[in-house]
Amino acid sequence: MKIFYCCYGSAHSSVVAASIHLGLLPKDRVPKYQEFERLPYYDKTNSLEIGTPFFMGRDEREMEVYIIGMMNQRELIKRAIISFLEQSKVDTKDIIFVDTLPLVNLKTKIGGILSRRIGLVTLGRPLTIRGIQERYFEFVKLVENVKQAVTSSVKP
Amino acid sequence: MRIIYSCYFGSYLAVVAASLHLGLIKGFDPNSFLELPYFGKLPESELGRIYYVGKDNLGREIYVMGSRKVGEVIERALKGIASIYNMGEESLIFINLLPYGNAFYSIGCFLIHRLNLKTLGTLFLMMGIKKSFEKIKRLVDKVKKSP
Numbered sequence: 559m560k561i562f563y564c565c566y567g568s569a570h571s572s573v574v575a576a577s578i579h580l581g582l583l584p585k586d587r588v589p590k591y592q593e594f595e596r597l598p599y600y601d602k603t604n605s606l607e608i609g610t611p612f613f614m615g616r617d618e619r620e621m622e623v624y625i626i627g628m629m630n631q632r633e634l635i636k637r638a639i640i641s642f643l644e645q646s647k648v649d650t651k652d653i654i655f656v657d658t659l660p661l662v663n664l665k666t667k668i669g670g671i672l673s674r675r676i677g678l679v680t681l682g683r684p685l686t687i688r689g690i691q692e693r694y695f696e697f698v699k700l701v702e703n704v705k706q707a708v709t710s711s712v713k714p
Numbered sequence: 715m716r717i718i719y720s721c722y723f724g725s726y727l728a729v730v731a732a733s734l735h736l737g738l739i740k741g742f743d744p745n746s747f748l749e750l751p752y753f754g755k756l757p758e759s760e761l762g763r764i765y766y767v768g769k770d771n772l773g774r775e776i777y778v779m780g781s782r783k784v785g786e787v788i789e790r791a792l793k794g795i796a797s798i799y800n801m802g803e804e805s806l807i808f809i810n811l812l813p814y815g816n817a818f819y820s821i822g823c824f825l826i827h828r829l830n831l832k833t834l835g836t837l838f839l840m841m842g843i844k845k846s847f848e849k850i851k852r853l854v855d856k857v858k859k860s861p
Binding site: 560607608611613627629631633634635636638639645646 | 716
């Protein structure tokens with residue numbers, strides 16, 4: 559089973575969701591600034607890497623967790639991946655795409671533009687983190703829903 | 715080995731390039747273009763899907779795809795997916811024909827897709843393809859010769 563957390567640039571919301579999934583971030587409290595900053599790929603992916611899937615780790619059930627940036631064409635790119643795999647005779651039933659962009663608020667968006675597109679990291683990064691902290695428990699809930707859905711689908 | 719020719723809608727420049735690659739067309743001939751598989755026929759709601767056109771003389775599978783303006787993102791995504799599934803990144807060649815478009819071509823697409831003016835749109839579209847035809851042909855020749 560493979561899970562792809564997808565967002566615009568695979569730098570913020572998908573990283574946070576994947577990290578909660580893998581236990582790199584807590585579920586019961588809002589993490590501090592440094593806890594976000596030290597995550598792999600957090601606010602680091604550059605625009606020439608958007609589209610490349612990055613492996614984040616394996617969860618307790620041996621599911622592979624990835625992050626991927628799809629800009630504002632998520633439906634199109636998901637369709638491309640699925641049809642490419644179908645043409646390669648790969649079973650696509652064990653792939654799950656989870657869209658994390660709807661959880662991104664204005665602060666994270668502006669922070670992301672400042673840091674990733676304009677290069678003002680010192681200004682943008684704290685803003686992205688503040689935005690995610692504000693909606694942190696919604697990320698936790700999303701991940702819990704994903705894990706629950708996966709468990710019920712793989713039950714014999 | 716798979717080769718994907720891609721453009722905004724996947725059904726014009728990509729189809730012309732794929733057809734040149736497979737030898738379905740030799741020169742610029744609008745009437746024969748209209749008969750090509752998928753030419754002007756890929757639904758917008760299915761953009762991103764890859765369509766098989768045929769096999770070339772080296773046994774490589776040729777596909778077309780519409781990728782709007784995110785061809786490069788799709789190229790990276792598919793190469794990444796290929797390597798995750800152990801197909802090897804080099805099993806895929808992605809050719810983005812978006813830079814081979816021009817104003818005539820864009821106006822043609824706009825007339826056909828947004829204003830539903832098929833006849834007039836096709837006229838502009840063919841003028842656009844004519845302007846880029848030799849360039850596309852050179853590109854395809856290069857792809858055909860690549861190992």
